[in-house]
Amino acid sequence: MQCALCRNKECLIGKNCSVIKSKLEYTGDDLKSIQISAWLESDPAKRTKLEEIVIYSKRLGYSKIGIAFCIEHEREARLVYDILSRYFEVFSVCCKVCSLEKESLGIRKTGSLELEAACNPVGQALLLNNDCTDLNITLGLRTGYDILFAEHSEAPSIALPLLELPYLGDSEIDFIE
DSSP states (O other), X not given: OOGGGOXXXXXXXXXXXXXXXXXXXXXXXHHHXXXXXXXXXXXXXXXXXXXXXXXXXXXXXXXXXXXXXXXXXXXXXXXXXXXHTTTSEEEEEETTTTOEEGGGGTOOOOSSOSSOEEOOHHHHHHHHHHXXXXXXXXXXXXXXXXXXXXXXXXXXXXXXXXXXXXXXXXXXXXXXX
């Protein structure tokens, strides 16, 4: 497929230009998930990604949300935690959890610290797995770390863009139940 190069986008009017359509069948949790996503897409209300995550998670009956964040974005992680904790039980884990030493990974230290901690995305995932989260949100994890986290997370994970966070304010998220 080369959809990025297609100028017609006839899929918007129902044309099937792939070979998988006949093999697709959404059932169970997948059906509920795509129904919620399609509703969010078609609803005229403009929402932030975090608002969408809350609505999606509530409608799927999620009760435990995990936040795996880069320590450089601790302030934003706290803001997301404060908002999500209005609706869910929230668990958070920073990237430096367990203090892996960079030198033990064969990485030369860049500073004068006695121990320079490396990020530990697998540790983040394992800790949130232990908390039995229903959904995990990554916040500011660097490339590669985010991939390792997603590979080891038992719950589905989604990245939250940092750019939208200053605009969230303190308003309650409006749900349509």
